[in-house]
Amino acid sequence: MTAFPQPFAKQPLGEISAEIGQELHRFAAELYPICRSITGNGTRRTLTMIGEKIPLAISEVPTGTHIFDWTVPKEWNARDAYVKDQAGSRVIDFQQHNLHLLNYSTSIKKKMSLNELKEHLFTLPDRPDTIPYRTSYYKPEWGFCLAHKKMLSMPQGEYEVFIDTTIEDGHLTYGECYLPGRSNEEVLISVHICHPSLANDNLSGVTVATSLARTLTKMDRRYSYRFVFVPGTIGAIAWLARNPDAAKRVKHGLVLTCLGDKSGFHYKKSRQGDAEIDRAAAHVLRHSGEPADTMEFSPYGYDERQYCSPGFNLAVGCLMRGVWGTFPEYHTSADNLDFIHPEQLARSLRVCIEIVDVLENNRHHRNLNPYCEPQLGKRGLYGSTGGIDIGEQVNARLWVLNFSDGSHSLLDIAERSGLRFSLIRDAAATLLDAGLLSIGSGSTNDSPESLPD
Amino acid sequence: MTAFPQPFAKQPLGEISAEIGQELHRFAAELYPICRSITGNGTRRTLTMIGEKIPLAISEVPTGTHIFDWTVPKEWNARDAYVKDQAGSRVIDFQQHNLHLLNYSTSIKKKMSLNELKEHLFTLPDRPDTIPYRTSYYKPEWGFCLAHKKMLSMPQGEYEVFIDTTIEDGHLTYGECYLPGRSNEEVLISVHICHPSLANDNLSGVTVATSLARTLTKMDRRYSYRFVFVPGTIGAIAWLARNPDAAKRVKHGLVLTCLGDKSGFHYKKSRQGDAEIDRAAAHVLRHSGEPADTMEFSPYGYDERQYCSPGFNLAVGCLMRGVWGTFPEYHTSADNLDFIHPEQLARSLRVCIEIVDVLENNRHHRNLNPYCEPQLGKRGLYGSTGGIDIGEQVNARLWVLNFSDGSHSLLDIAERSGLRFSLIRDAAATLLDAGLLSIGSGSTNDSPESLPD
Amino acid sequence: MTAFPQPFAKQPLGEISAEIGQELHRFAAELYPICRSITGNGTRRTLTMIGEKIPLAISEVPTGTHIFDWTVPKEWNARDAYVKDQAGSRVIDFQQHNLHLLNYSTSIKKKMSLNELKEHLFTLPDRPDTIPYRTSYYKPEWGFCLAHKKMLSMPQGEYEVFIDTTIEDGHLTYGECYLPGRSNEEVLISVHICHPSLANDNLSGVTVATSLARTLTKMDRRYSYRFVFVPGTIGAIAWLARNPDAAKRVKHGLVLTCLGDKSGFHYKKSRQGDAEIDRAAAHVLRHSGEPADTMEFSPYGYDERQYCSPGFNLAVGCLMRGVWGTFPEYHTSADNLDFIHPEQLARSLRVCIEIVDVLENNRHHRNLNPYCEPQLGKRGLYGSTGGIDIGEQVNARLWVLNFSDGSHSLLDIAERSGLRFSLIRDAAATLLDAGLLSIGSGSTNDSPESLPD
DSSP: OOOOOOHHHHSOTTOOOHHHHHHHHHHHHHHTTSOOOSSSHHHHHHHHHHHTTSOOEEEEEETTOEETTEEOOOEEEEEEEEEEOTTSOEEEETTTOGGGBOBTOOOEEEEEEHHHHHTTEEOOTTSTTSOBOOBOSSSOOOOEEOOHHHHHTOOSSEEEEEEEEEEESOEEEEEEEEEOOSSSOEEEEEEEOOOSSOIIIIIIHHHHHHHHHHHHHTSOOSSEEEEEEEOTTHHHHHHHHHOHHHHHHEEEEEEEOOOSSSSOEEEEOOTTSSOHHHHHHHHHHHTSSSOEEEEOOOSSSSTHHHHTSTTTOOSEEEEESSOTTTSTTTTBTTSSTTTSOHHHHHHHHHHHHHHHHHHHHOOEEEESOOSSOOOOGGGTOSOSSBSSOOHHHHHHHHHHHHHOBSSOOHHHHHHHHTOOHHHHHHHHHHHHHTTOEEEEEOSSOOSGGGOOO | OOOOOOHHHHTTTTOOOHHHHHHHHHHHHHHTTSOOOSSSHHHHHHHHHHHTTSOOEEEEEETTOEETTEEOOOEEEEEEEEEEOTTSOEEEETTTOGGGBOBTOOOEEEEEEHHHHHTTEEOOTTSTTSOBOOBOSSSOOOOEEOOHHHHHTOOSSEEEEEEEEEEESOEEEEEEEEEOOSSSOEEEEEEEOOOSSOIIIIIIHHHHHHHHHHHHHTSOOSSEEEEEEEOTTHHHHHHHHHOHHHHHHEEEEEEEOOOSSSSOEEEEOOSSSSOHHHHHHHHHHHTSSSOEEEEOOOSSSSTHHHHTSTTTOOOEEEEESSOTTTSTTTTBTTSSTTTSOHHHHHHHHHHHHHHHHHHHHOOEEEESOOSSOOOOGGGTOSOSSBSSOOHHHHHHHHHHHHHOBSSOOHHHHHHHHTOOHHHHHHHHHHHHHTTOEEEEEOSSOOSGGGOOO | OOOOOOHHHHSOTTOOOHHHHHHHHHHHHHHTTSOOOSSSHHHHHHHHHHHTTSOOEEEEEETTOEETTEEOOOEEEEEEEEEEOTTSOEEEETTTOGGGBOBTOOOEEEEEEHHHHHTTEEOOTTSTTSOBOOBOSSSOOOOEEOOHHHHHTOOSSEEEEEEEEEEESOEEEEEEEEEOOSSSOEEEEEEEOOOSSOIIIIIIHHHHHHHHHHHHHTSOOSSEEEEEEEOTTHHHHHHHHHOHHHHHHEEEEEEEOOOSSSSOEEEEOOTTSSOHHHHHHHHHHHTSSSOEEEEOOOSSSSTHHHHTSTTTOOOEEEEESSOTTTSTTTTBTTSSTTTSOHHHHHHHHHHHHHHHHHHHHOOEEEESOOSSOOOOGGGTOSOSSBSSOOHHHHHHHHHHHHHOBSSOOHHHHHHHHTOOHHHHHHHHHHHHHTTOEEEEEOSSOOSGGGOOO
C-alpha cells in the first residue's frame, strides 16, 4: 500500500443515511420563522444556530465600512408592524408572516385612507394568494407585502399603519467555517443567509452546506475548506474585501442555493467556464440519476456574481435545483417548508459530497509501463479466461493505464471513457497498489513539503 | 458626457423611412434597361447615374493593361442585333430585351438556315418561357439567347442574322465612392455592375449600396468607407491590382448582391471565417426578424472570390437574400423588376446599416471597478426595489461590466449574453457616462493622433 | 508533365474486379479449418499460406523472451481432444470443430462424472446452438467449449475425457511483408492471426490485408508499407519490442479486422484522434456509399491497444465492419464462412485502397498566383460560356487554388469543400501541369535526397 493520500476513496462517502433528509428539513424548519435581512439580529441568530452544528467564526463589519465600491449600510431590526382596520383588527400583521413587512422598511405610525396606504402595498396580481418578498435596502421607504386577494378584500376607510423598526449604526454579520487540509489551497462554499421566511431560497442551501461541513470535519482533507454564510451581495462583497489573501487561495468554489425543491439539478458554470469545478460538477450530475442541466455563466444570479467579477474571476459555480426567477414560488410565501423535501435535500447533499470527492481525488498519474499494456493478468488484475467481455473494472484499469501520460487527470479519463469517476478513482488506487502508476501530482501544491500541518 | 466617439449609437440609424423601399426600387427601374457588360458605355452610363446620388470617382483602365494574371480586354459595345424571318419580322430582337444578345457577341450579317442558326442560340429547355443570360467575354463568338418556347415556334427556312457590335481597344470602367473616417482603416463595400437587364443580380445590390453610401455621408465615421462599383471578376481584379495600399487598409468588407427578392437572408462568410465582419453580420441577421442563414466560405460566387484569394485573404463576406444559382429566376429574364420588392430592398438596407453600426461601435472597454460589482443603485442604474426581475437594460449593464476585462469586445458580450448589440452598446455608453468603464480601444488605429482630418 | 510523383492518381486503383471478392472468400475458406493460437504450428501454416501470395519474412521468438512487461509463453500444439460417453461415442470432438477445445488447454486423460466434467465446460446459455471461443493462455487449465443445447442433452454417467496437447518451450511466430517506398516513413497494416476457425474475426482481415499488400507490390509507392501478421496482443507486443526503429518510422497505420460481415463500416480512431490516418479513413468512409461511423479511441479492442499505448502513441486506427463484442456471432462458431461475403470483402479492400490513395497523394501545394484567381479560361481550364454553372471539376480547381496557401493539404481542401479526395487530387494534378501550383511538400520526408533507393 502506497502513501498515496486518498481519504475520500477509502471513506464511505456515498452513504447518506435515510435519516439525513429528515434532519436537514428539521433544521430548515427551525430557521424558517426568523426574520433575516442583510443585517440585524435575525441574521445573528441564524449564525448562532449554524454554529451549534459546526465550528463557526463570526465577523461583525461596522456600518460605514468601505468595501470596494460599497459601504456597509446601517443595521436594520424590526420589532413589530401591522395595519389595523377601523375595527382595530390587524389585517396585515408582521407577527403572522415576516414577509408582510417590506425588508428594510422605515418606521411609521399614521392613520390614512386605503388609497394612501395602497401606494405602499406590494402584491402579485397574477399569483393572488401569495405574499411577495420585497426589499428596499438602499432607498428609505416603508411598505407592506400581502396577497393580492387580501388587498382586494380590504374595504375603503381609515387604516392605522404601524411599523416599528430601527435603522441605526451597527454591523453586518457573517460566519465562516474553516477546515484546514493538507494543502492551503481552498475550496469555497458560499451560502446566502439574508432571506427571511423563505425555505428553498435559501434555507435549503444553509442546511445542505452545514451538513456538508459537518461531514468534512470527520475526514482527512487534501484541500482546506471554507464555508461562508453571508448576506447576499453585500456580505459576499464584504468577505472578498476583507479576505484578499483567502480569495487568492480559492482553487474551487460553489454557491449553494435552492436545493430542496423537486426540480432536476442545474449547475451554473463559473465565469471561467471550463474550470475543474465546472467539469467535476457536470460529471457528477451526469451520473446523478436525476435530470440535470448545466448553464453557461451569466452575471446575474447569486453571489457567484461577486466571486466571478472580472477582478477575481474565481472558479466558483452555482449548484441549484430550481433556477432563480423561473419557478412560481420564487420570492413568495409559497417558498415555504412544504416546498422543500427531505429526499431532495439528502440527494443534493450527496451530489455535493460527490463533487468534493472528485476534487479530492483528481490527480495526474503516470503509467510506469507506458510501452504496450502491462500484463495485468499476472497481477490478478485481468480475467484469466479469454474470449469474453472484460467487465467495467478491468476496462477502467485499461483507461487509466492508457491515459496516465502526465497530461490527463483522472477526471479527464472519466470524461473521456464515459465511466463514473469513482470507478476510475478505484482503478487508479488498484494500479498504484500494484506499482503500475506513479504517485500522481494533483493540480494543487499538496506535496509533503507544503503541508501546513 | 465623455468624449467617447459614438456617432452611430447617437444617430437614428434604424429609422428606415417607409419611402426608402420605393426609392430603391425606382432607381433599379431607371437602371434596368441599360445594356451593361464588363466594359462599354452601358457600364459608364450606370456609373454616371450612381454618381448623381453619391460622390463617385470614375477610373478608366485601358485595354491591354496587365492586372495580375489577367489582361483588360477590348471594350464591347452593341448597337443593334436581330434575327429576321423570311417575312422580314424581327423574331429575336436586341431592342426588345438586351438579354437576347450573347454578351460580348461578335458582329455578323448573314443569311442562314434555322439549323445553322441554332448552333448559336441559347435556350433553357426546362424553363421554356425565359431568356437565359449568357456571355462569352474571352472567346470570340456570336449568338442569341431566347425563350425555348420561342425557338420551337420558329419554322424552318432562311433567317437574316444581324449583329452590330464593336470590340475595340478602349477601357474597363469602374467607380469608387470614398468616405474618409477618423481612422484610415477602411470598410470595403463592393458591388458588381456588369449585368445587363437583371434586377436582383445585381441592380438590388447597386441601389442598396448607393443608399448605404448616401446614409454614411451624413454621419461622423470611425472607419473610412470605400464603395467600389466594378464589373464582376475582371473589375475587382483591376481594382485590387491598382490599389494595393487601399487593399491593405481594408479591415472589413461586404459584397452586396441579390438583396431584393423574397428569400430570407444569406451571409457567406469571408475566407477567414471568424472575422469581425463575419460575426457582426451573423449577429445582425440573428436579430433581423427574418429567416437567415450563414454559409461557409467557398471559392465560387461573387467578387469575394478575388478579395478572399489567398494572397489577399481580406475579411470580406457576401450578403445576399437568394443565393446565386439556387433560385429559378437566376440569370434569366425572370430576374426582372417584378422579382425585387421595395420592402425587401429597404430591409436589406437596414441590415447593412446595422452591420455598419456594429463595426462602428464595437470596442474593448475595461471595467474600472473590476472587484465585485460596482453599486449601480447609488448611480440610479439599478432598481431600488429588491426581489423582482432586473429587466434587460440592467442585465445588459451587468454583462458589460462583468466582461469588460480588456479581452471581450462589445460584440463578444452581445454574442455571449444573447442580447442584441444595440442594447449592449447603449449599456456601455451609460456606464461610460457613469465613469465605470474606461474609454474602449477598438480594433482600429483610431486614436486621436492617427486621425486623417 | 511535371515530375510530381503521383503514382496512385495515375493508376486504376478503384478498379476492384468482380472476381476479387470470390478470391478473398476462397482464401478465407482455405485458412478456416486450421487450429490457430498465439503460438504453434497452426499459426506457422497460416503464415506459410500467406507467404505463397506475398513476400513474407517469418520471425520466431523463443519462449521466455522478455518483451516489455511480458514473457513469450511456451508453445502450444493440440493433437487430439474428445469427450466420449459410456457407449464410446465422441460427444465432444476437437476433430469436428477446433473451437471445442479450450485454446491453450492442458492435457488430461481421465474418466469422470458429468458433474465433474461440467466444471470444465464452456457454453452460451443465451445462444444455445453455438460453440463459444474461449482461451486460457496464461492460467494452466483444461476445458471444452460446446453448444449449450448439446450439454443439456448429455445424460448423467461416466465420461472419458482425453486432451492431447503439448505446452513446451518453442516459439512465437509472426510474419512481415515490407514494401519499400520512396520515403522510409512507414504505413503499418496489422492483422491478428491467432484465432482458430473464426471467419470474420479475423480471416477477413487476413485476406483483405494480403490482397492489399499484393496490390501495393505493383505500384510506385511514396511510403514504405509494412504488413504485420501477428498473434493478437502478445504478437503485437513482441513486434514492437523487437522493432523500436521501425515503430518510430510508422507515420500512419491500420489494424484490419471483421471486414466480411454485412454491417456498415466502423473506423475506430487512433489515440491521437486527429491523425492524418483518422481523417483519411473518415473521408473515404464518408464517400464510400455504405453506412459508416467513426468511433473515438478506447483502450480495449484489437492490437491498436498496443500501438496506441502511451509510450508509442502511434497514429494507428482500426477499420472494421461489425464491431467486436456487438454482433451475436462474435467469438462463436457462428462466425463462420457463411457469415462473411465476397461483396463485403471486396468493398472493404476497395476502402483500404482508397485510404492508401489519400495517404499517397495528400500534399501541401502552394498557389503560384495567389493574388486574385488566375485566368483559368486562357489555359482551357474554365468554360468559355459565362452565366452557367461551372461544374465540379472547375469547382475543384477553384478550391485547390484558393486553399493552396501552404497550410492546407489536399485532404484539408477535400474536407472543407465537401468534394471527394480523388476530385481534389485530380484538380491539383491539372493545376500542377498548368504551372499554377508549386510541387507540394508532403508530410513525409520524401524529397529526392532522402530516397532510400
